[in-house]
Amino acid sequence: MKAFHVITASAGSGKTYTLCEHFITIAVSDPQQLKHGFKRILAVTFTNKAAAELKFRILQTLQDIHNENPSVAKLTSSITTTLGISTSELQQRCIRVHQFILHQYSQFSVSTLDSFTHKLVRAFHQELELPGPFTIELDVKGFYNRIIGELMDLFGKNATVTGVVSDFARSRIHDAGHWDPQFLLWSFTELLEQERARPYIEIIRQFKDSELKAQHESIVKSIFYYQTEVVKRADAVFQYASSHGITAAMCIGKSRGFWAVLQKIKKQQTCRPEFFENTHFEKC
Structure with missing residues (x-):
C-alpha cells in the first residue's frame, strides 16, 4: 500500500x-x-x-x-x-x-x-509553553470579555499597552463618537470574527509593533489629507453653486440628495456610500 x-x-x-x-x-x-x-x-x-x-x-x-x-x-x-x-x-x-x-x-x-x-x-503542552490544566474556551464572547478586561488592567501600568489602547481609542472616538475604550475594543472584536478579516490579520502579524505604529501614523496622515481635500472641494462646489444661483431644489432628491451629501462633507460628517451613487444636478 x-x-x-x-x-x-x-x-x-x-x-x-x-x-x-x-x-x-x-x-x-x-x-x-x-x-x-x-x-x-x-x-x-x-x-x-x-x-x-x-x-x-x-x-x-x-x-x-x-x-x-x-x-x-x-x-x-x-x-x-x-x-x-x-x-x-x-x-x-x-x-x-x-x-x-x-x-x-x-x-x-x-x-x-x-x-x-x-x-x-494536551500531550505537548510543555513544548508549546502552555499551562498543564488548560481548558478549551467555547464561549467566544466570554473569551473576548476576559481578554479585554486583562488588557484594561494593564492600562496605565504597561507603557506599550497604554499607548496602543490610547491611540486606538482616540481614532475610534473620532469615527464612532464613543468614549468608552472597553466598548470600542469589544466592537472591534466583531470585525476579527469575520472571515474576510483573516487574511489582513495574518499580514498584520508579520509586522513589529514599531512598524505597525509607523504604518498607522502614515495612514492617519493620508486620511486627514484626503478628508481636508474633500472638504475643500465640497466648499468650492457650494461657492460655484451660489455664484450661479443653483439651489437644493434644483438637485435630484432636493435637500435630501446630492445637496445633503455636500453639506455633510462640508461639516465633516459621515456619509453612507449609497449617497454618492446616482446623484447629480438636474439640467437648468
Missing part, C-alpha cells in the same frame, strides 16, 4: 465506504498485530456525527465480512486481492479485530479534527 493516498470525492459518492475499506485493510494486514494494529490507525473527520457513523460502519463491516453478508461481497473481494489472502482467512481476521476493538474501545481512534488537535496540544 502507498504511504500517502489521496481520495477526492464529492458528497454522497462513497467516502465513508472507501475510508472504511482502507481502515479494515490496514487493521487486518498483519496477522501478528491484530490485537494492536487498529490502535496505530488514526481516522479524523469534521463532525461528531461523521465520526460516530464511521466507527459504526467499521464495526458493522467487520462483522458483515465474517458473516459473509452479500452486501459486502465486493469489499471482501477487494481486500482479499489487496492483501493476497483467502476469504476464510480474512473472515477470521475481521472477527478477531472486531472483538479486540470492542474490548479496547478507548483505543479506537476515530474522532473529529478538533478532538485530535486537543489531544495533541
Whole structure:
C-alpha cells in the first residue's frame, strides 16, 4: 500500500465506504498485530456525527465480512486481492479485530479534527509553553470579555499597552463618537470574527509593533489629507453653486440628495456610500 493516498470525492459518492475499506485493510494486514494494529490507525473527520457513523460502519463491516453478508461481497473481494489472502482467512481476521476493538474501545481512534488537535496540544503542552490544566474556551464572547478586561488592567501600568489602547481609542472616538475604550475594543472584536478579516490579520502579524505604529501614523496622515481635500472641494462646489444661483431644489432628491451629501462633507460628517451613487444636478 502507498504511504500517502489521496481520495477526492464529492458528497454522497462513497467516502465513508472507501475510508472504511482502507481502515479494515490496514487493521487486518498483519496477522501478528491484530490485537494492536487498529490502535496505530488514526481516522479524523469534521463532525461528531461523521465520526460516530464511521466507527459504526467499521464495526458493522467487520462483522458483515465474517458473516459473509452479500452486501459486502465486493469489499471482501477487494481486500482479499489487496492483501493476497483467502476469504476464510480474512473472515477470521475481521472477527478477531472486531472483538479486540470492542474490548479496547478507548483505543479506537476515530474522532473529529478538533478532538485530535486537543489531544495533541494536551500531550505537548510543555513544548508549546502552555499551562498543564488548560481548558478549551467555547464561549467566544466570554473569551473576548476576559481578554479585554486583562488588557484594561494593564492600562496605565504597561507603557506599550497604554499607548496602543490610547491611540486606538482616540481614532475610534473620532469615527464612532464613543468614549468608552472597553466598548470600542469589544466592537472591534466583531470585525476579527469575520472571515474576510483573516487574511489582513495574518499580514498584520508579520509586522513589529514599531512598524505597525509607523504604518498607522502614515495612514492617519493620508486620511486627514484626503478628508481636508474633500472638504475643500465640497466648499468650492457650494461657492460655484451660489455664484450661479443653483439651489437644493434644483438637485435630484432636493435637500435630501446630492445637496445633503455636500453639506455633510462640508461639516465633516459621515456619509453612507449609497449617497454618492446616482446623484447629480438636474439640467437648468
